Amino acid sequence: GAVVSQHPSWVICKSGTSVKIECRSLDFQATTMFWYRQFPKQSLMLMATSNEGSKATYEQGVEKDKFLINHASLTLSTLTVTSAHPEDSSFYICSQDRGEETQYFGPGTRLLVL
Amino acid sequence: GEDVEQSLFLSVREGDSSVINCTYTDSSSTYLYWYKQEPGAGLQLLTYIFSNMDMKQDQRLTVLLNKKDKHLSLRIADTQTGDSAIYFCAESITSASKIIFGSGTRLSIRP
Numbered sequence: 001g002a003v004v005s006q007h008p009s010w011v012i013c014k015s016g017t018s019v020k021i022e023c024r025s026l027d028f029q030a031t032t033m034f035w036y037r038q039f040p041k042q043s044l045m046l047m048a049t050s051n052e053g054s055k056a057t058y059e060q061g062v063e064k065d066k067f068l069i070n071h072a073s074l075t076l077s078t079l080t081v082t083s084a085h086p087e088d089s090s091f092y093i094c095s096q097d098r099g100e101e102t103q104y105f106g107p108g109t110r111l112l113v114l
Numbered sequence: 115g116e117d118v119e120q121s122l123f124l125s126v127r128e129g130d131s132s133v134i135n136c137t138y139t140d141s142s143s144t145y146l147y148w149y150k151q152e153p154g155a156g157l158q159l160l161t162y163i164f165s166n167m168d169m170k171q172d173q174r175l176t177v178l179l180n181k182k183d184k185h186l187s188l189r190i191a192d193t194q195t196g197d198s199a200i201y202f203c204a205e206s207i208t209s210a211s212k213i214i215f216g217s218g219t220r221l222s223i224r225p
Contacts, residue, residue: 032210034212034213042217043202043215043216043217043218044157044202044213044215045215046212046213046214049212093156093157095213097209097210099209099210100209101145101162101209102145102147102159102162102209103209103210103213105156105157105159106156107155107156108155108156108157110154
């Protein structure tokens with residue numbers, strides 16, 4: 001079964017609103033989680049690395065004030081897209097490092113901004 | 115810099131073998147992955163290989179690594195319609211570091 005969940009699985013919102021996406025670990029306390037996004041017909045690109053109890057590390061070109069990441073507990077990281085615009089429409093996926101040979105990916109959240 | 119390249123499309127006949135190729139640039143990559151993504155779905159890890167290995171086989175899947183040329187391939191034997199998907203090649207330096215993905219290869223199966 002799934003070990004990393006995301007909520008919601010899809011969301012449609014109006015331009016200018018904020019959307020919060022949760023990435024939850026169901027059975028493991030993860031110190032590090034990663035947030036990726038995938039635009040239509042494109043590959044996945046890392047947005048930021050989320051570390052529990054500290055500020056997230058953002059990739060070049062990703063606005064930290066627009067994409068707020070909170071990793072307040074070892075089982076939950078949230079990504080908030082603030083003042084969303086149509087160009088933010090994308091597939092957002094989190095992954096979790098568990099100290100194993102591979103990371104665990106969530107099922108993804110599809111965001112459509114009208 | 116970090117870069118992973120793949121061809122965008124591959125079409126094979128059902129029952130034939132599919133070979134998807136990938137090249138990467140980061141010589142410090144230790145983990146090399148193949149992920150599958152079906153339409154509208156998330157990522158499924160198919161297999162991975164360590165950089166100190168040349169080959170890994172798992173049922174219908176065979177991964178070949180040429181570290182000198184930084185070339186990775188995924189062979190799917192006896193390709194079925196259920197194998198239709200986008201296949202992403204990816205690499206990371208450690209299992210805990212960010213994963214760099216290729217652009218994905220869309221595999222289509224013809225009867």
